[in-house]
Amino acid sequence: MSNTKQALLDVAESLFAERGFYGVSIANVADELGLTKQALLHHYGTKGQLYGAVLERISRDFSNAIKRVADNDQDPSARLADFLIELFQRSLDNPTRDLLLMRELLDNHERAKQADAWYLRDFLKSLVGLLTECPKWSDASSAQAFAAVYQLVGAVAYFSVSAPTLTGIGGKLGYRQVSDAFMPQIKQTVSAVVASGPPSS
Amino acid sequence: MSNTKQALLDVAESLFAERGFYGVSIANVADELGLTKQALLHHYGTKGQLYGAVLERISRDFSNAIKRVADNDQDPSARLADFLIELFQRSLDNPTRDLLLMRELLDNHERAKQADAWYLRDFLKSLVGLLTECPKWSDASSAQAFAAVYQLVGAVAYFSVSAPTLTGIGGKLGYRQVSDAFMPQIKQTVSAVVASGPPSS
DNA sequence: CACATGCCTTACCATATGGTAAGTAGTAAA
DNA sequence: TTTACTACTTACCATATGGTAAGGCATGTG
Numbered sequence: 001m002s003n004t005k006q007a008l009l010d011v012a013e014s015l016f017a018e019r020g021f022y023g024v025s026i027a028n029v030a031d032e033l034g035l036t037k038q039a040l041l042h043h044y045g046t047k048g049q050l051y052g053a054v055l056e057r058i059s060r061d062f063s064n065a066i067k068r069v070a071d072n073d074q075d076p077s078a079r080l081a082d083f084l085i086e087l088f089q090r091s092l093d094n095p096t097r098d099l100l101l102m103r104e105l106l107d108n109h110e111r112a113k114q115a116d117a118w119y120l121r122d123f124l125k126s127l128v129g130l131l132t133e134c135p136k137w138s139d140a141s142s143a144q145a146f147a148a149v150y151q152l153v154g155a156v157a158y159f160s161v162s163a164p165t166l167t168g169i170g171g172k173l174g175y176r177q178v179s180d181a182f183m184p185q186i187k188q189t190v191s192a193v194v195a196s197g198p199p200s201s
Numbered sequence: 202m203s204n205t206k207q208a209l210l211d212v213a214e215s216l217f218a219e220r221g222f223y224g225v226s227i228a229n230v231a232d233e234l235g236l237t238k239q240a241l242l243h244h245y246g247t248k249g250q251l252y253g254a255v256l257e258r259i260s261r262d263f264s265n266a267i268k269r270v271a272d273n274d275q276d277p278s279a280r281l282a283d284f285l286i287e288l289f290q291r292s293l294d295n296p297t298r299d300l301l302l303m304r305e306l307l308d309n310h311e312r313a314k315q316a317d318a319w320y321l322r323d324f325l326k327s328l329v330g331l332l333t334e335c336p337k338w339s340d341a342s343s344a345q346a347f348a349a350v351y352q353l354v355g356a357v358a359y360f361s362v363s364a365p366t367l368t369g370i371g372g373k374l375g376y377r378q379v380s381d382a383f384m385p386q387i388k389q390t391v392s393a394v395v396a397s398g399p400p401s402s
Numbered sequence: 403c404a405c406a407t408g409c410c411t412t413a414c415c416a417t418a419t420g421g422t423a424a425g426t427a428g429t430a431a432a
Numbered sequence: 433t434t435t436a437c438t439a440c441t442t443a444c445c446a447t448a449t450g451g452t453a454a455g456g457c458a459t460g461t462g
Binding site for chain 1: 408409410411412
C-alpha cells in the first residue's frame with residue numbers, strides 16, 4: 001500500500017470517527033493532506049470503498065488482538081478478565097475507533113447483521129465460551145451467558161465513547177479520576193458475575 | 202403546539218434517530234407528511250432548530266420520568282434498582298430515542314458538555330447519590346461511585362442500541378431470549394455492586 | 403526513442419441541500 | 433369590506449457533494 005494511500009486511510013478513519021459517514025466529504029479527507037478529492041478517488045474508487053477500507057483495517061487489527069489474548073492459557077475466569085481488560089485498554093489507547101464502531105452499530109445494521117463481518121462476533125463468542133467454562137455457569141443457557149457478557153462489553157464501549165462528554169462535565173481531572181476508578185470496578189464486576197452464576201429465575 | 206408541528210416533530214425524531222442529523226434532510230422530514238420543506242421551515246426556522254426541538258422534548262420527558270421514580274421512598278438500594286429498571290424499560294419501549302441520544306453523545310460534544318443541557322446529568326446525580334447512601338459505599342469517593350453507576354447505565358444503553366444488530370445475528374427468537382435474560386442479569390449485577398462496595402485498591 | 407503505468411491535476415456536471423422571497427387560500431377580527 | 437394572521441405553496445439560489453473525463457508529469461521498460 002502506497003504512502004499516500006495509507007495516509008488517506010488514517011485521515012479518513014479519524015474524520016469518519018469524528019463526524020460520521022455523512023458528516024465527512026471526500027474533499028475533507030483529501031484536503032487534510034493537501035490533495036484534491038480526485039487524488040483520493042484515484043486510490044479508492046468511491047467514498048463507500050474508502051469507508052469500507054477503514055472498517056476492514058480495524059477489523060483486521062481486532063482479530064489479531066483477539067488471537068493474541070486467546071493464546072494465553074490461564075483458567076477461564078482469568079482469561080475472561082484478560083479479554084475484557086484488553087478490550088478496555090484498546091479503547092483507552094484508541095478511542096476514535098470506538099467512536100467509529102459505535103457509529104457503525106447505529107448506522108449500518110445491514111452490514112452489522114452479516115454476522116461474519118461483524119467485528120465483535122468472534123470476540124463475543126470467545127467470551128461466552130469462557131464464561132460457560134466457569135463452574136457456576138456450566139448449566140446456564142447461552143442466552144444467559146450472552147447477556148452477562150454483553151453487559152460487560154457494553155459498559156466498556158459506552159464508557160469509551162463518553163470520554164469527551166465526561167471530560168467536558170468533570171474536567172480533565174474529574175474524568176481522570178473516574179477513568180482510574182472504572183477499570184478496577186469492571187474487574188470486580190467481572191469477578192462478581194463469574195462467581196455468582198446466572199440469576200436464579 | 203399545532204397538529205402539523207407535532208407531527209413534524211414525531212417524524213423528525215424518528216428519522217434523526219435512524220440516520221442522524223446529517224443523514225436526514227428537512228425535505229425528507231416534510232415529504233413524510235406530504236408537505237414541502239418550506240412548510241417545515243415555517244414551523245421551525247432552521248434544521249438546527251428542528252433538531253433542538255426534538256432533543257428538548259426528549260429531555261423534558263426524561264426529567265418527568267426521573268421525578269416519578271424519585272418520589273417513591275424505599276431504601277436506597279431498591280430505589281437504585283428501580284431507577285435502572287425504569288431506564289431499561291424506557292429503552293425497550295422506545296429504542297429510537299436511545300439511538301438518537303447515543304448519536305448525540307457521539308456528535309455533539311459541545312452541547313453534551315454543557316452539563317445543564319445533558320440529558321443524563323440529573324439521572325446520574327440521583328444514582329450516585331443513592332449509591333453513596335448504601336452502607337458499603339458510604340466511604341467511597343464520588344469518582345468510584347460514578348464509575349460504578351456509569352458502568353450500569355452504559356450496559357443498558359449499549360444493549361438498547363444493539364437491538365437491530367443482535368436481532369440480525371440471533372434472529373428474533375435469539376434476541377428475545379437474550380433480551381429476557383438481560384433484565385435479571387442487570388438486576389443481579391446491581392445487587393452485587395451495591396453489596397460489595399467499591400473495589401479495594 | 404516510443405510507450406505504458408502510477409499518481410495526480412484541472413474542468414466539468416448532475417444532483418441534493420439549506421435557506422430566502424414572494425405570493426395564495428382560508429379564517430377571523432375591525 | 434378591509435386588515436391581519438396562519439399555514440402553507442411555487443420559484444429561486446448559492447453552495448456542497450459524489451463522480452466522470454481527460455490530460456499532465458514523472459518513472460520506468462521495450
